[in-house]
């Protein structure tokens with residue numbers, strides 16, 4: 533332990549002895565996220581409120597120790613992993629939904645609220661919070677804001693940043709700041725709410741969130757479309773978009789993903805298909821029916837084998853269970869999963885799918901492709917064994933080529949998982965030195981002691 537005993541004592545005085553973990557076995561539980569990276573914190577601390585967070589951050593500035601904010605630890609870019617000695621600050625005790633307001637169509641909540649729980653609570657009141665990362669049963673709203681999370685519904689409804697109206701934040705120097713507010717329009721000063729959304733725990737600790745809500749869609753239909761050729765599935769995606777149909781979700785699973793999910797929880801997926809699309813439409817009754825008919829026609833024109841329409845809630849949930857299981861199921865093939873989320877413009881989806889296949893074959897790697905095809909956010913996941921040095925060298929080359937391909941097609945390194953530590957080496961490819969220096973200047977200005985989540989993003 534590099535933290536002074538006196539410092540540990542002061543932290544215990546702030547949050548109480550029961551809310552600090554000191555022994556190694558317990559600290560190891562907070563050393564990882566959804567990547568294969570590890571870093572054991574010296575201390576794990578669970579504050580109960582904003583005041584306690586602010587006091588810890590003030591102490592961190594005085595004693596010069598780093599603070600690593602953490603939600604549920606499901607991140608896929610290494611964002612919450614302690615890169616050096618310091619404190620993991622876990623926000624899961626701050627888990628109250630403070631207000632759901634049907635008149636102003638907004639909700640106010642603490643960062644430790646589980647996203648899926650929040651979705652359910654607003655839906656009980658006939659309202660809707662669209663962001664739905666596939667990890668929604670576990671991840672926190674604070675983590676979603678910090679990563680600017682997306683999800684299947686981002687295709688129609690946008691990502692987390694499109695819903696954040698205001699934030700309460702503990703600044704890197706331990707002050708409490710409020711950004712935005714409760715109005716749909718707000719142009720007072722720089723847009724700090726947007727700056728902090730997606731800032732990956734490096735510019736402030738989010739302690740309260742105000743999000744806008746929508747009315748819950750009246751009707752939903754989900755279609756499972758089966759394809760013999762992956763390329764036909766990919767070109768159906770662009771054709772659906774070109775024809776002006778805007779489904780709520782447009783998800784793709786390739787054959788490796790299908791086989792792994794089926795082996796994992798036996799849902800009856802077609803093992804011989806090269807790809808399936810999971811397409812959900814929502815809205816008024818007539819619109820939903822019209823959209824489903826158009827989608828059927830388009831997929832048939834692109835040689836789909838079969839279309840299965842699910843309208844009952846249980847049937848739909850079964851299909852979504854399959855989709856949400858992919859990320860966990862594919863590790864049956866190899867123990868180490870490198871999840872990328874390079875994203876391309878929608879028109880380039882078929883080209884990107886082709887390039888991913890070529891890269892997998894060139895480096896002799898399993899690279900299942902699944903995810904949010906509708907918004908160009910394919911999730912190529914490279915499966916390997918991190919103990920196999922030769923294989924990991926091939927993985928590295930494949931990752932380089934995936935990012936090259938995405939940027940060449942005028943896409944981006946990350947659609948929703950953030951940069952963290954995993955994509956840090958590639959940031960310059962997209963932003964250039966000037967862009968990175970701009971980010972650094974912001975960080976230096978608000979966090980001169982480099983207290984919050986050091987070693988992340990750049």
Ligand SMILES: Cc1cc2nc3c(=O)[nH]c(=O)nc-3n(C[C@H](O)[C@H](O)[C@H](O)COP(=O)(O)OP(=O)(O)OC[C@H]3O[C@@H](n4cnc5c(N)ncnc54)[C@H](O)[C@@H]3O)c2cc1C
Pocket residue numbers: 565566600601602603604605606607608610611612623643664665666667670671672673674675676677678679680681682683684732733734736737738739859860948949985
């Ligand atoms: C199976 C699986 C499926 C996934 N599917 C999706 C998906 O569909 N879409 C998607 O976008 N992501 C997805 N993810 C990634 C992940 O779930 C999201 O990035 C999520 O937003 C992380 O939330 P968390 O609470 O686990 O945050 P953590 O992993 O704990 O932290 C993530 C980052 O947020 C920071 N942070 C956490 N809380 C705060 C706070 N209160 N204030 C400031 N910074 C904070 C951390 O420092 C870190 O940088 C998936 C992950 C898994 C494992």
